Amino acid sequence: MTTLTTKLDAINLMLSIIGEAPVNSVDDTGIVDAALAKQVFDETNREVQSHGWHWNTDRGYSLAATNDGEVLLPSNTLRVDAVDTTLDVVQRGNRLWDRVNHTYDIGRAVLVDIVRLLDFEEIPETARAYIAVRSGRKFQDRVVGSEVLSGFNKADEQRAWVILQNHEAANADYNMRVSVPVRSVLSRRAHGGF
Structure with a gap:
C-alpha cells in the first residue's frame, strides 16, 4: 500500500x-x-x-479578546488580516496591534482571515x-x-x-x-x- x-x-x-x-x-x-x-x-x-492556500486559510475566523482587551493569535499564525475594514490591526508577535490607536487593547472580538502553519x-x-x-x-x-x-x-x-x-x-x-x-x-x- x-x-x-x-x-x-x-x-x-x-x-x-x-x-x-x-x-x-x-x-x-x-x-x-x-x-x-x-x-x-x-x-x-x-x-x-x-x-x-485554500487548505491553510480560515476566512471569517473569530478571535476573542482577553479580559485585558488583547486579541491573542494562535501560535501557528503565519498571516492575519481583519475582515472589518474599519479596524486597522496587524500581527505583532502573537497579538493583534491596533495601528490607529497604537495599542494592543483591541477591546473586542475580531473577525479575521488567518493563514496557519499546519x-x-x-x-x-x-x-x-x-x-x-x-x-x-x-x-x-x-x-x-x-x-x-x-x-x-x-x-x-x-x-x-x-x-x-x-x-x-x-x-x-x-x-x-x-x-x-x-x-x-x-x-x-x-x-x-x-
Whole structure:
C-alpha cells in the first residue's frame, strides 16, 4: 500500500539528492547533512505555507479578546488580516496591534482571515510533494552547488508547482464571482463604495 509523503520521506529525498544514505528519524541523528536537511525542510515548509492556500486559510475566523482587551493569535499564525475594514490591526508577535490607536487593547472580538502553519502531515499530498522537491533543490544548491543537478531538480520543482497550483484552483473553486479580491470589490459597490 502506498502512503502519503512524510517529513522523514522528504528529508531522505533531500539526502538522496546529494548521494547520502537515508536516516531512520527526523530527530537529531548527529549527522550534519541530516540536520541541515531538516533545517532547510522546515524553512521551506514555512515559506510555502506562508503563501496562504485554500487548505491553510480560515476566512471569517473569530478571535476573542482577553479580559485585558488583547486579541491573542494562535501560535501557528503565519498571516492575519481583519475582515472589518474599519479596524486597522496587524500581527505583532502573537497579538493583534491596533495601528490607529497604537495599542494592543483591541477591546473586542475580531473577525479575521488567518493563514496557519499546519503540521506537514495535515497538508494535501500535492503540497507535501512540492515542499519535498523544493527543499531538495535548495538543499542540493547549498550543500553541493551542482548546476547540472540543480537543473534536473528545478524541472521537478516546476512540475510539482504546476500540480499544486492546479490542485489549489480546483479545490478553491476560483472564478470571477467568488474570488476574494473580486468579491470585496463587488461588496463595496453593493454597499455604496467607489
